Amino acid sequence: MNKGSSPPDGTAPETPKTPVGTPPKGGRFKAGLLSADAWVDTALWRLASGLRHAIESYSAWLRRFRVRGAGRVAAELASDGVTFGLLGLVLMLTLAQDAIDKTARADWRTTEDFSVAFLDRFGNEIGHRGILLNDTVPLEEIPDHLIKAALATEDRRFFHHFGIDVVGTFRAMMENVRARTVVQGGSSLTQQLAKNLFLTNERTLERKINEAFLALWLEMNLSKREILKLYLDRAYMGGGTFGVAAASEFYFAKNVRELSLSEAAMLAGLFKAPSKYAPHINLPAARARANEVLTNMVQAGFMTEGQVIGARRNPAVAVDRSRDRSPDHFLDYAFDRLKELAREYPALANDRILTVRTSLDPGLQRQAERAILDTLRQQGNRYRVGEGAVTVVVPETGAVRAMVGGKDYGTSQFNRAVDALRQPGSSFKPFVYITAFMNGYSPRSVVPDAPINIGGWSPRNYGRSYRGPVTLKLALTKSINTIPVRLSQALGRDKIVENAHAMGINSELKITRALPLGVAEVTVLDMTAAYGSFASGGLKVVPTPILEVKNSQGETVYELSRHRRAPERVFPAEKAAEMNDVLVNVVEAGTGRRARVPGVTAAGKTGTTQAYRDAWFxxxxxxxxxxxxxxNDDFSTTARMTGGSLPAMTWQAIMEYAHKGVELKPMPGVDRPPQPAEALVVGDEAGSGAGRPRLLREQSITVLEEIGARLDAIGKRADLPDGGPGGNRGSGQDGVESITQ
Incomplete structure (x- = not known):
């Protein structure tokens, strides 16, 4: 016995006494966990046993239906078919979700495109844009032979299927397999209508699925007659026409009610490929297709061979559209503006069939086209220039009277008057000068014409010479380059940009050192509108081609005189008067002398860009x-063409015509009387008194240029202060920018 483990008295140690039945410390918690674990184990065992018993019972029950041999194969195939069918249905519903959403539109029966007939300012029709649509003819009034021709060609079983022609689709598939190419379409007429109303022409599986769902939806919501009427109204028929009524007017110039059998067959042949069989493009192909349609009508039992023999012998003749001439660039511009108005005035979008009376003056339009073409025809090769553009606007209302966007719309539909961004050259300088007039300067203010250097950049005048102190009136008249650059340094170029935008320039004007010399990009229409602020006495001119819009019921839904906002004043009238006086001097004694109009006070500015790429008046x-x-469209250089040559001459030819027989309105702030007409008549124009003004001959232009050069040389020695005819050629014959970086 270990002595160290006994108490000092040698007795055994006492052990603590614990009551009987009391669990040890922490025993209750452990007992609870053991009980919970036992309960979970028991529950899981019972659940597993129950499931096993249920499965065994279910298997025993299924064994009663066990089949063998061929029955088993059929059952397996049916089971797999149901499984894959359900999966396919879910997939198709997923793909068709977009199509289902399209049917939620309340206006799905109406077209989203405009059908617009445009009239000139006098109410005469000048052309169409958008879709050519006429859905006002009831189904009962559409000729029976036209309906039969359409059904025989597109869907013979139309009145017997539920939107998807299973029999016709299978037959088309067999024919295509036999021919090893697509010779027949499987889409029913309802499916084609679904595509026309809701979908695009893209050839994808998703579109075909959407088309099928939409066809079923149409059949559930419309009667067969309603579907047929919508199809005949909305099918594309070529030439920009939609529906048989509009196509009848376009191709045959007659009401659809008056169509003959041969004409109806030709129209029905367009459903398949309108661009290929359009009679105004390929009449032989259209007639061959019409003959196939007549054969289809006989095969379908709708007519006999004897009834169609007359139509075969006398095929339809379409209207010749090759000579149609319309102001196409102007119509494109007017159509785009109409779309903008529809967003601004929702009433315009409620009815998509509209008649628009425009501001176009047909006589002035023809003269503008003739002037551009004559100039290019006579002088294009000499100056190596290929394109021209012009816009004519009335200052008071902004009404666009004429617009030429290029020499040939058939060759290029690009509208250079509205969409082309070109550098304006010295024609930008009036924005600098009007800014100066608004900030303490006047036409009589004197600024030195001397070399200037801005960070290594030194603008130079056209003749590489300088005049010394000159008035702003003389500086703009002679298109001196250094003066607007000095003004921009004093004023701040941001003010010039702000004024140019306020006057009507909508394109971005980058603030650079060369900005005062027109090294920016603008459009012809914007420049016309901006100069209109001078002509209107300081009021902003907003160009518009639309005077009035009527819906399909003939009700006026827009009128310029009613809806036009009050004009905004961009600078004071007295400043406009000062600018007008200076710009009149540019025409009478400066770089714009060739723009003078006999008997009419005219003002303006020439512009010629670096390397002679652009010329303006x-x-x-x-x-x-x-x-x-x-x-030139490719920005190639011309043969030293300046704004004072072809542009000024063309402007003069247009304006001389425009002012014949009209009351001349005074120019704001210009009190001088118009120059006598006889003092301005040149060559064989003298004494004619009437007729279209001619452009000067090449020899006359050369002689006048020599005379002008000699007068400039005399003026350089005399140093005339008022910018008279003896001005310094070195100050810029046309303001051509000579820029050295």
Whole structure:
């Protein structure tokens, strides 16, 4: 016995006494966990046993239906078919979700495209844009032979299927397999209508699924007659026409109610490929297709061979559209503006079939087209220039009277008057000068014409010479380059940009050192509108081609005189008067002398860009403001063409015609009387008194240029202060920018 483990008295140690039945410390918690674990184990065992018993019972029950041999194969195939069918249905519903959403539109029966007939300012029709649509003819009044021709060609079983022609689709598939190419389409007429109303022409599986669902939806919501009427109204028929009524007017110039059998067959042949069988493009192909349609009608039992023999012997003759001439660039511009108005005035979008009376003056439009073409025809090769553009606008209302966007719309539909961004050259300088007039300068203010250097950049005048101190009136008249650069340094170029935008320039004007010399990009229409602020006495001119819009019921839904906002004043009237006086001097004694109009006070500014890529003349009278541009689409240089040559001459030819027989309105702030007409008549124009003004001959132009050069040389020695005819050639014959970086 270990002595160290006994108490000092040698007795055994006492052990603590615990009551009987009391669990040890922590025992209750452990007992609870053991009980919970036992309960979970028991529950899981019972659940597993129950499931096993249920499965065994279910298997025993299924064994009663066990089949063998061929029955088993059929059952397996049916089971797999149901499984894959359900999966396919879920997939198709997923793909068709977009189509289902399209049917939620409340206006799905109406077209989303405009059908617009355009009239000139006098109410005469000048053309169409958008879709050519006429859905006002009831189905009962459409000729029976036209309906039969359409059904025989597109869907013979139309009145017997539920939207998808299973029999016709299977037959088309067999024919295509036999021919090893697509010779028949499997889409029913309802499916084609679904595509026309809701979908695009893309050839994808998703579109075909959507088409099938939409066809079923149409059959559930419309009667067969309603579907047929919508199809005949909305099918594309070529030539921009939609529906048989519009196609009848376009191809045969007659009401659809009056169509003959041969004409109806030709129209029904367009459903398949309108661009291929359009009679105004390929009449032989259209007649061959019409003959196939007649055969289809006989095969379908709709007519006998004897009934169609007359139509075969006397095929339809379409209207000749090859000589149609319309102001297409103007119509494109007017159509785009109509879409903008529809977003601004929702009433325009409620009815998509509209008649628009435009501001176009047909006589002035023809003269503008003739002037551009004559100039290019006579002088294009000499100056190596290929394109021209012009716009003519009335200052008071902004009404666009004429627009030429290029020499040939058939060759290029690009509208150079509206969409082409070109550098304006010196024709931009009036924005600098009007800014100066608004900030303490006047036409009599004197600024030195001397070399200037801005960070290593030194603008130079056209003749590489300088005049010394000159007035702003003389500086703009002679298109001196250094003066606007000095003004921009004093004023701040941001003010110039702000004024140009306020006057009507919508394109971005980058603030650079060369900005005052027109090294920016603008459009012909914007320049016309901006100069209109001078002609209107300081009020902003907003160009518009639309005077009035009527819906399909003949109700006026827009009128310019009612809806036009009050014009905004961009600078004071007295400043406009000062600018007008200076720009009149440009035409009478400066770089724009070739733009003078006999008997009419005219103002304007020439513009010629570096390397002679662009040439401009922008000018105005009390009646009109117009801009003329010449250049090349590829930005290639011309043969030293300046704004004072072809553009000024073309502007003069247009304005002389425009002012014949009209009341001349005074130019704001210009008190001088118009120059006598006889003092301005040149060559064989003298004494004619009437007729279209001619452009000067090449020899006459050369002689006048020599005379002008000699007068400039005399003026250089005399140093005339008022910018008279003896001005310094070194100050810029046309303001051509000579820029060295």
């Amino acid at each position: 922008v000018g105005y009278t009390g009646n009109y403001v117009a801009a003329v541009w010449f250049g």
